[in-house]
Amino acid sequence: MDSISTKNAVVYFNSEVYIELNKYIETTQPSKIFVLVDTNTHDYCLPKFLEQVESGDIDIEVMEMPNGEENKSIDICTGVWEAMSEYNADRKSLLINLGGGVVTDLGGFVASTYMRGIAYINIPTTLLAMVDASVGGKTGVDLGALKNQVGVINEGEMVGVDTSFLDTLAPKEMVSGFAEMLKHGLIFDKDYWNTLTHLEALDISDLDQLIYDSVVIKNKVVTSDPTEQGLRKILNFGHTLGHAIESYFLENADKTPLLHGEAIAIGMLLESYLSTKICGLPKEELKIINEGILKTFTKVPITKNDQKVIIDLLQYDKKNSHGIVKFVLLEAIGQPKIDCIVSNELIEEAFDYYES
Incomplete structure (x- = not known):
């Protein structure tokens, strides 16, 4: 499938995802790579994803958040910001969001605000995130039960749609x-x-x-x-x-x-x-x-x-x-x-x- 150019990024599909991701890493040489997952994608998607990533000498740190809309909150953001700070993330670090809409929304917001903005990439793993949440640069979290009350519009560097991840989804x-x-x-x-x-x-x-x-x-x-x-x-x-x-x-x-x-x-x-x-x-x-x-x-x-x-x-x-x-x-x-x-x-x- 041909890639799709957005205003500031590109959406890649299937095998092209890893070719372009690895090319991006080699070209930009981020100081450190962080991968945000939830408890589901940690078990079902992360192993396959890491097999495809060629990071060379660049360290990869995995951060896990609980899954579910109820965890799309500022409290979870604070935990992710603190983890990145503890692992010495700087403004040249890269955050890869591997998950559904909760992970891509929250991760995009974390990246857009950490040190006033670092690069991020969305790798959606659910159908919802592939067709909607990960595309278009809307990031944010809920305020209590109120949907998406806090956030920014900021596109990531790219979106990678690997439809084989859909095999891990419940109907x-x-x-x-x-x-x-x-x-x-x-x-x-x-x-x-x-x-x-x-x-x-x-x-x-x-x-x-x-x-x-x-x-x-x-x-x-x-x-x-x-x-x-x-x-x-x-x-x-x-x-x-x-x-x-x-x-x-x-x-x-x-x-x-x-x-x-x-x-x-x-x-x-x-x-x-x-x-x-x-x-x-x-x-x-x-x-x-x-x-x-x-x-x-x-x-x-x-x-x-x-x-x-x-x-x-x-x-x-x-x-x-x-x-x-x-x-x-x-x-x-x-x-x-x-x-x-x-x-x-x-x-x-x-x-x-x-x-x-």
Whole structure:
């Protein structure tokens, strides 16, 4: 597969990942290489990764963090910063983030702030991170249960997508990443959406191409609007309500936490309904979206009491301006509209629709 050039970096695929990574190390000669993993990627991905890396005389230090969204926090960042300092990391050190979206988001933020910024490289190991989290330079951590409240936009030196790491994933994690791919179709490319929702006509060998296509879509959006002043906002479709739902299920002891993609799937269903009310999304397309998402994702019960707390959490969404919650909605599949204002009454109606 050809590499994909982003604004300041390049995304490489499969065997090219290690060729280009080793070339980068040989050319830049970092003072020390740090590899950030979580407990899962330490066991299942790190051995294979280290076999491929040619560091010469440069020391490699491995830092392990606990896995899970609940660990995407400033406290974990502090631990990583302190570990790097103890191992004498300097401004010429390189941080490689080997993991899913939690590792690439947090690791990118750690690198962007340690000594005011050192070089970093993302090696995503989950489908979600391959098609979304690791590409585009968004880094950051959660503030309590509030998603991505602290962070910076800063691209790494490169992204390396080795799809063989997907063999280590549980089916649930694969499904979670698939939500972001569906989103790319809904906001950008109806033909891509149609392909994803008819996977029975494909086989596993098509997955690499679908991942590649998703990265191309995200890169087109991000390259045209790196700092999210306009078009890049469309990537938040399903995320306004989805992030609030994810936060609520994460912090509520009576709920089973949802994976990111599971929450975003609910958000896309809700926001598609809102689209029919505000942007004129045809009802036949709403039906197509519902059927396409529910082929893969199971509905999750959300009570009236749940809804009230979730709606309150919307005030923390990063797209808000002057206290007004702003949504990305759809005029049609492949035709998004940004900065839509939605009343709480309509949101409650969307939840009623979802429950029915």
